[in-house]
Amino acid sequence: MKAATTSETAEREARRNRIRLMQGNEACAEGALAAGCRFFAGYPITPSSEIGEYLALHLPRVGGNFIQMEDEIASMAAIIGASLAGVKSMTATSGPGFSLKQENLGFACIAEIPCVVVNVMRGGPSTGLPTGPSQGDFMQARWGTHGDHPIVVLAPYSVREVFTETIRAFNLSESFRTPVILLMDEVLAHMREKVILPEPAECPAVDRLRPTGPPEAYLPYASDRDVSPLAPFGSGYRFHVTGLYHDETGFPTGSPAKIRQQMERLMGKMERGAGQIQRxxxxxxxxxxxxxxxxxxxxxxxxxxxxxxxxxxxxxxxxxxxxxxxxxxxxxxxxxxxxxxxxxxxxxxxxxxxxxxxxxxxxxxxxxxxxxxxxxxxxxxxxxxxxxxxxxx
Amino acid sequence: MAFQYETYIRPSTFPHIWCPGCGNGIVVKALVRAIDRMGWSKDEVVVVSGIGCSSRTSGYLDFNTLHTTHGRAIAFATGIKMANPALKVIVVTGDGDALAIGGNHLIHAARRNMDLTVILFNNEIYAMTGGQYSPATPEEKMASTAPYGQIEPPFDIVRLAEGAGATFVARSTVFHAVQLENYIFKALNRSGFSLIEAVTNCPTVYGRRNRMPIPASFHAYYKKNSVPLEKAAKMSAEELTGKIVTGIFADVDKIGFIERYSRMSERAQAVRKKRYIKGSSPKGEVGN
Missing domain, CATH: 3.40.50.920 (Rossmann fold)
Structure with a gap:
C-alpha cells in the first residue's frame, strides 16, 4: 500500500514538474538533456549564453560534460570530437560565433558526424545588435560553410516548440549523421511562457546506428546506403575520419569517380530524407x-x-x-x-x-x-x- | 611477439606523401615505439591531427584516427577525451598548425591541463603549402614569404607550453631518435597536458632555400648544435645562439583536467541527491 502511494506521489510530482514557466533558452537546454545530450562546449555570447549556463549547472549532475572553450571555433571542434567518442553533443551561439563555427561545421557535414548547433539570431552583420532579434541568418544557416553540403535547419516558434524541436534536432542528426542547426531568435530565446512539457514517451530519443559486423568489414561511408552506422572511437572499429574527400573506407581519395559517388550520396541523403525531415x-x-x-x-x-x-x-x-x-x-x-x-x-x-x-x-x-x-x-x-x-x- | 612497426601502420595508405629525406617518419617511428612500450591496445588509442605535412600521420597509423581542420586538433581531442576519458588521446601537429592558427587551443589546453599528449613536429616552416615562414622559423632564414630573410623572432615552443601550464614538456630532434622515443614514452605516462617538441627537417622547401638541400646535413647540424638542458644552463645567451637546447623542461605532478572534472561532477551529484532527500524538487536550482 505504502509503495503504491509513493508511486502515485511520484507520478503527481512528475506531472507537476512538466508544467513550467520557462525561457526559450532554458527550454532548449532542457530539450537537449531530454534528447540524451551529454556534452556541451560553448563560448559566452548574447543572446544564447543562458543555454550554456543552464547546462553548466545540470550536465555534471547527470554525469555529462560541460566545458567553456577558449573560442567559438574550439567549441564546434570539441562537440565533433565528443560525438565521435559516441556522446550526443551540442553547442550554442549567435551570429558572430556562428560565422566562426562555419569551417568546422563543414567538417561535420562531410565527415557525417551528428551534432546540434544552436544559433540564437541577433542583428548583423558583425557585432550588429546583440540584444535585438533578427532572422538574418536564414541563408547562412544553409550556405554558411564553403562547398556543396547537406544541412538540416529547424526553427521553432514557441518555448514549448523549442523544447520539442531541440529533441527533434538531436534525433535527425543521429538518424542522418549530419549536423542540425536550431535557429532561434532573441525574442524566442528570452521570452518566458507557461509550458506543459511532453511526456518522455511522446518525444523518444533516437540513437545513431552502430556497426555490428566484423570490424575489418566496417565501411563508415558505404556507398550502397544513404547513412552508414557510426562506430564510437574505442569500440573496436578502428577507422579514419578526415575532412578531405574520402571513399567508403574513410581514407582520402583523389578518384573523380569515388568523389562523385560520395558527394551524390551526401547531397542525396537529404533529398531522399526530406519527407522525414520537413515539418x-x-x-x-x-x-x-x-x-x-x-x-x-x-x-x-x-x-x-x-x-x-x-x-x-x-x-x-x-x-x-x-x-x-x-x-x-x-x-x-x-x-x-x-x-x-x-x-x-x-x-x-x-x-x-x-x-x-x-x-x-x-x-x-x-x-x-x-x-x-x-x-x-x-x-x-x-x-x-x-x-x-x-x-x- | 617481438615489436614490429607493421603492427601499427596501415599499409594500404602507403606510399606516404612525405618527400625523400623528410624527418617526419623518424618522429612517427619514435611515437609508435613509445606507444608499443605503453602496452596499450590499438582500440584504446586515438590519434588526432590538424592540417599540414606532419598531420598526415593520423591516416598512416592503425588506431582510431581523426584528421581535423587546420589548427584545431587539440580542440577536437578535448571533446574526445572528455567524452571518453578511458581513451588515450594523442595529438600530432606541426609548428604552423599548433603555434599560428591553433595557438589559442595549445595554450588553453596547457592551462586547463587537459589530459592529452601533443607531439609537435617542428620543421620551422609551412612545408605543405610551399615554404612560407612559420612562427618557428628562426630569424634571418629564408622562406617563400620571407625572400629577404625572416625578420620575426620565433616562439620558444617548450617555454611557451611550460608557461601556459603543461605538466610535461620536452624537446628532442630527429637525430636523437632514441631520446625522442623516451621523452614521448614519459609524456604518455603523465596525466595532464604534455608536449614534445620534435625538431624535424624539411629538405625540400626549407633546406633548399637555406643552403641545406641534403637531408643528412640537417642531421649533422642537429648532432653538432644540440645542447642538453643541463649544459645550456651554464652557457651565455650568445653561446646559445643557433643552438637547439634538448631535454625535459617541465616534469611536474599536477592533477589533470579529467580528474578535476570528475571530482566536480561527483560534488554536483551529491548536492542533487541531498536536496532531493530533504524533500525539495529534484530540479531545484543550486546557487541561483
Whole structure:
C-alpha cells in the first residue's frame, strides 16, 4: 500500500514538474538533456549564453560534460570530437560565433558526424545588435560553410516548440549523421511562457546506428546506403575520419569517380530524407478545398507568432487567408509551398531580414501571384498590424 | 611477439606523401615505439591531427584516427577525451598548425591541463603549402614569404607550453631518435597536458632555400648544435645562439583536467541527491 502511494506521489510530482514557466533558452537546454545530450562546449555570447549556463549547472549532475572553450571555433571542434567518442553533443551561439563555427561545421557535414548547433539570431552583420532579434541568418544557416553540403535547419516558434524541436534536432542528426542547426531568435530565446512539457514517451530519443559486423568489414561511408552506422572511437572499429574527400573506407581519395559517388550520396541523403525531415504547420484553408485561399502568409520563428495573430484577425473579417509556417527551414519545403499556393493571388512574407525568406518563397509560388514583403532589421519584432496591413491593403 | 612497426601502420595508405629525406617518419617511428612500450591496445588509442605535412600521420597509423581542420586538433581531442576519458588521446601537429592558427587551443589546453599528449613536429616552416615562414622559423632564414630573410623572432615552443601550464614538456630532434622515443614514452605516462617538441627537417622547401638541400646535413647540424638542458644552463645567451637546447623542461605532478572534472561532477551529484532527500524538487536550482 505504502509503495503504491509513493508511486502515485511520484507520478503527481512528475506531472507537476512538466508544467513550467520557462525561457526559450532554458527550454532548449532542457530539450537537449531530454534528447540524451551529454556534452556541451560553448563560448559566452548574447543572446544564447543562458543555454550554456543552464547546462553548466545540470550536465555534471547527470554525469555529462560541460566545458567553456577558449573560442567559438574550439567549441564546434570539441562537440565533433565528443560525438565521435559516441556522446550526443551540442553547442550554442549567435551570429558572430556562428560565422566562426562555419569551417568546422563543414567538417561535420562531410565527415557525417551528428551534432546540434544552436544559433540564437541577433542583428548583423558583425557585432550588429546583440540584444535585438533578427532572422538574418536564414541563408547562412544553409550556405554558411564553403562547398556543396547537406544541412538540416529547424526553427521553432514557441518555448514549448523549442523544447520539442531541440529533441527533434538531436534525433535527425543521429538518424542522418549530419549536423542540425536550431535557429532561434532573441525574442524566442528570452521570452518566458507557461509550458506543459511532453511526456518522455511522446518525444523518444533516437540513437545513431552502430556497426555490428566484423570490424575489418566496417565501411563508415558505404556507398550502397544513404547513412552508414557510426562506430564510437574505442569500440573496436578502428577507422579514419578526415575532412578531405574520402571513399567508403574513410581514407582520402583523389578518384573523380569515388568523389562523385560520395558527394551524390551526401547531397542525396537529404533529398531522399526530406519527407522525414520537413515539418510545417498550415493554419487556415488549404488550396483546392471548399475555401480557396486568396492570400498566403509564410513566416517562421517569432515572426510567425505575429503572423498567426494577423491571419486570425483577417479571417475573422471573412478574408480568405492562410498561414504556412515552416518549422524545418532547410531542406526548404518547396513542394508543400507549391501545393498550397497553387491558386493564391497574393503571398505575404514577413521576416526580420531583407528578403532572404521571400526570395526562397518566390521560387515556389505561381508567377502571377503578387509577393509582398514585410521586413524589419531594426531590432524591433514585426507587429501583427504590419502583417495585417500587407494582407488587406 | 617481438615489436614490429607493421603492427601499427596501415599499409594500404602507403606510399606516404612525405618527400625523400623528410624527418617526419623518424618522429612517427619514435611515437609508435613509445606507444608499443605503453602496452596499450590499438582500440584504446586515438590519434588526432590538424592540417599540414606532419598531420598526415593520423591516416598512416592503425588506431582510431581523426584528421581535423587546420589548427584545431587539440580542440577536437578535448571533446574526445572528455567524452571518453578511458581513451588515450594523442595529438600530432606541426609548428604552423599548433603555434599560428591553433595557438589559442595549445595554450588553453596547457592551462586547463587537459589530459592529452601533443607531439609537435617542428620543421620551422609551412612545408605543405610551399615554404612560407612559420612562427618557428628562426630569424634571418629564408622562406617563400620571407625572400629577404625572416625578420620575426620565433616562439620558444617548450617555454611557451611550460608557461601556459603543461605538466610535461620536452624537446628532442630527429637525430636523437632514441631520446625522442623516451621523452614521448614519459609524456604518455603523465596525466595532464604534455608536449614534445620534435625538431624535424624539411629538405625540400626549407633546406633548399637555406643552403641545406641534403637531408643528412640537417642531421649533422642537429648532432653538432644540440645542447642538453643541463649544459645550456651554464652557457651565455650568445653561446646559445643557433643552438637547439634538448631535454625535459617541465616534469611536474599536477592533477589533470579529467580528474578535476570528475571530482566536480561527483560534488554536483551529491548536492542533487541531498536536496532531493530533504524533500525539495529534484530540479531545484543550486546557487541561483
Amino acid at each position: 510545417f504547420e498550415l493554419t487556415g484553408a488549404v488550396s483546392g478545398g471548399s475555401d480557396p485561399v486568396d492570400t498566403l502568409v509564410v513566416a517562421y520563428g517569432s515572426t510567425a507568432r505575429a503572423a498567426k495573430h494577423a491571419v486570425g484577425e483577417a479571417r475573422q473579417s471573412k478574408r480568405s487567408v492562410a498561414l504556412f509556417r515552416p518549422v524545418t527551414l532547410w531542406p526548404f519545403p518547396e513542394a508543400a509551398i507549391r501545393q498550397v499556393s497553387g491558386s493564391v493571388r497574393r503571398v505575404v512574407v514577413p521576416e526580420m531580414s531583407l528578403g532572404q525568406l521571400a526570395g526562397e518563397v518566390q521560387k515556389c509560388i505561381p508567377p502571377k501571384a503578387e509577393l509582398r514583403r514585410v521586413n524589419r532589421v531594426d531590432g524591433i519584432p514585426i507587429a501583427p498590424e504590419e502583417i495585417l496591413d500587407a494582407i488587406v491593403a
